[in-house]
Amino acid sequence: MIMSQTSNIPRRTFLKASAALAAGALFNPLAQAANERRTVIIDCDPGQDDAIAILFALGARDRLDVRALTAVAGNVPLNLTERNARIVRDWAGQTKTLPVYAGCPRPLMRPLITAANVHGKTGLEGVELHEPLAPVAQQHAVAYLIDTLKAAAPHSVTICAIGPLTNLATALTDAPEIRDGLREIVLMGGAFFERGNITPAAEFNVYVDPEAASIVFASGVPIVVLPRDVAVKAPITPARIAPIRAIGNRCGAIVADIMAAEVKYQKGRRGVEEAPMYDPTAAGYLVDPTLFKGRLVNVVVETTGQWTLGETVVDWSGHSGRAPNATWITDVDADAFYAALQASIATLP
Ligand code: BDR
Ligand code: CA
16 A cells, blocks of 8 residues: 555554554544645636635645646536636736646546536636636646656645546556655545435546546545535535625635525525535645544445446445545534634735
């Protein structure tokens, strides 16, 4: 298991987590790493909640050194996700300092399924969009990932993956040695205790490109999963939107508008005035992992099931005998999470 190739912190965590797993306990992963500043690349498909996640991460400069955004097709086609990523960096005042790379235009083996019904035709329903202030980088996102991770210090870069995993799976397949540059993959995707959101069995990011997700989970790189199970435990509500709007800055207004659009959609669809908090939980985990709890488990992805395509099969009780390959997050201190989000957005323009 590639865990043995990881840096001291993930290795220590792995050993500690294994002990916790053996005891059947929940553990608090990476709590001991809470004071580090991480080098991060955000692989994304903006996407309303991607936009919030990106802003959350960019505002937390003291904790995260975000080097680039790599866009993938997902919520909307690639031409829109990469454009939206450039719009989000403009909002954050990082037009000149944060490169955006466009990656894979479709899943590895399947036609693209989008979520434009949820995120709107532009992918960023709920906010006014400007013409991006700067162009996309010339290099393909996969080439950027490979070059960067090959040149990186061992186990130094964290990928925050908040869309379908096509870019990452392609990079890991084309250049498996990039695992050595990776510290961890922190991804939003999957569902186990909660049902799916695109089919009864599957969550959107995994369902769109199950083969890519399967490659990533089999890669041996330490993975932290923020699934639907935790997204529903920190729902967006009008009461949680108000303090973010009250910050009074541009990004606060944008984040509040997007959240309000997400709540409006859920109200129309499910009749409740709240929306699951998806991608920002991955950013929140990076900002403060001590807010989250989970368990080190084995996760495999269903790639052939007639009714269960894209299901994340989590061996919560250790029945399979398969080695643990991911930390599956199930709990969050929701109030502290929203406080961290608010503090981060307050640092932006
Ligand atoms: C995930 O699917 C997308 O629609 C969101 O951006 C998020 O990444 C939630 O299932
Ligand atoms: Ca997303």
